[in-house]
Amino acid sequence: MIPIFGVGVLFLTFIVALYGVGAAIYGGYKHQDAWVESARKAQLLTFPLILLVAATLEYLLLTGDYQVQFVFNVTSSSMPFYLRLTALWGGQSGSLVFWSLLMSTFTFAVTLRKWERDREFLPWVIAVCMITLAFFVGLALFAENPFDRVWQVGGAQVVALFAPAGSVPVFPADGNGLNPLLRHPGMIIHPPMLYTGFVAFVIPFAFAIAALITGRTDDRWIRITRRWTLVAWLFLSMGLVLGMRWAYDVLGWGGYWGWDPVEIAALMPWLSGTAFLHSVMIQEKRGLFKRWNLILILLTYSLVIYGTFLTRSGVLSSVHAFAQSSVGPLFFGFIGFTFVVSLALLLYRWNALRSSDENKMTSVLSRESFFLLNNLLFMGILAVCFWGVNYPLISELITGQKVTVGPPFYEGATGPLFGGLLLLMGIAPLSAWGHSTFKTLGKAVWKPFIVSVGVLVLAFALGVTAPIALLAFWLCGFVASITLYEYGRAVWARHRATREILPVALWRLAGKNRRRYGGYIIHLGVVLMALGVIGINMFQTTTQGTIAQGQSLTLGSYTITYKDFAQWDTNDNRNVARAVLAVSKNGQPVGEVYPRRDFFYESQQPMTIPGMRSTFEDDLYVVLVDWQSISSDGATFKIFHNPLVSWLWTGAFVFILGMLVAAWPDREPEPVRVTVKSTVVVNQAL
């Protein structure tokens, strides 16, 4: 009964979305406001409808209606409430509904903004949003329906929405339970964050398409979507970081990023999205990069859908598995369609997108040129990722030979490019619009440069000798000192001018130009994260050994001693095997770690959870690889020493702080009566 209700509302959502597309295009084309208004209402309506679908699905998940195949696949009666709730995105079909729900939330929000100034954009924004929504709802409806139920017909079990002729419903006593790997806080918020980032990027894309269709080649569409882009980018970045934390905490291989194709599928839209975020500033300030910005947002949208396609369609396990579910070809068709149409629109307006006359880019060291280099580097990394992910598929298609493109390829190719980006992050804020020389840059940079050399000397003194590591540390020091110097200079200047105490000056300064100072904080966050990346990537050491109770293993200055072992069944249907190890550093005891192996009975899957001791200096990470059933015979442990990795997570927090500063809405300026005595040119730059 309830599943049928869910399907019905899902179908209704699909119809309403399609109607929205049709009405918007018709109204926009014929300039008939009534139709556009109707389309707008349809867009508003999709939100409560899909919310109802999600609520219905949640009800089935929470009450454990195991006849519904999705519920069977992702829940079981031993799972706690919060896991059953979040199991909505624990499987393919539920994920599609969840994606649609998030998409609809954003389209709902965008419909509620003040549209008076931008009526001409409205029909096309609605059309793009509703086409995307209709696609995902359609996938959920026709390709992977979460309300499919299991029936018994004759001797066989059949999965269908409605009862086949002569069938009897099958009511399993219990479900399979959620994949144990997903039962981690990081994995619970990672999909919502990532999906939110993905769907939020659809909004700037919709406005870009609207701008192309209406011929509004100015930067209005960018100004409108500035905060949307920022929010989308924040969620996408956080989604990626959460994924990294999950991998680190739960997968038990001592790292946070394996250059797995699924990881890269989520990284690619982030790359073009970050380039876009920066590049739009140039269009706002100087009227340049109009074509770049459209290309970048177009790429981001396509990569968002492509990323979802790569992850969800099974194409990555084999090019041939892709055809087994109809999701694959449908995705492929949709991406092709949207890409071709957007490209056609862009080419249609190509000439109209020429930059303003007066603004040429002649100086290599100007801020515009650094941003251009920025775009180039991001596109370079994107090209590496794109070919790295797609080449195995191409190889299998053409030669039948499967290949793996792994970390050596990606790290070797993207390392220098990321280094280049780090360098740009440091010097670009110092360059001037329009024109800069080595002299002006040099004047701005020499003091922080001295500090950065100090960092280099410090690193060398601490025993770092590898040239690449030294270069990387120097870069971090360079960027950090420039950023702090710029901030410090401005705060001091304000303090001198207004007599505010330093903390107040800091606060008010950030408030005056949120974008710049928020950006500086974000860059500082990135530097901290880079520090963590350098530490773990370049200086990780590892060892593995089998020891009996009472014996020890040594790694560098750390010694772990095997003290105890226990194995028991928990009340949520898993078997836990846990070891207790004492950790000492340089002979001094510093604590204990508890690596364990969880075995989930329902899904017959093991999970290796490392025991960790984290400080800002390093992480000691211990994995229980194996043990003998009679515990006195010993156990095998793998130890990782990960220097500086905590800065990766700390940097992410600073990052969020910076985003909040950058995205916080400005207070509406109060009108002030001004009597102008002398001529003062007030620059209206935002």
Place this chain on the structure above:
Amino acid sequence: MKRYLIIPALFLVALAALVWFGSVSAQTPQPQPQVPVTDNQVNAVAHELYCPVCENIPLDVCPTQACAQWRELIRQQLGQGMTKEQIKDYFAKQYGDRVLDQPPLQGLNLLVYILPFTMLLGGAVLVWRVLRSGRNPSAAVPNQPAPIPPTPADDAYTRRLEDELKKMK
């Protein structure tokens, strides 16, 4: 820069790229191990191999029984005196190129090494040309010239401006 020099220059750079990528996959020679073979030695080899049956999981972390057996095989082979290269070649012959962590530098695989590099280079050439020539003024309707905002170096002016505005409040 003379036009005709571009082609050989690009070629040299592409060659450099190949060498660069090639060196990334070059291995340091593994010293002849003595019996017994340690876990670390096994992991050092397994780290550069991928599980032949699971999806994109390196052999040193794969938790399945099959992978544990493959690691034992590596242990035996190391004990017999095989080098890391020889073991990797053996696995590639047995299970296909997908067990290697990089596509071998031959045939169609060269595409994945050359393509991103060429695209980056192409982009760099484009950027260089744009910066050298400057944008040509268009015949189309000129937009309102965007004013150049004050640079960070103009602090003195900004401060004076703020002062004057403050006096007016």
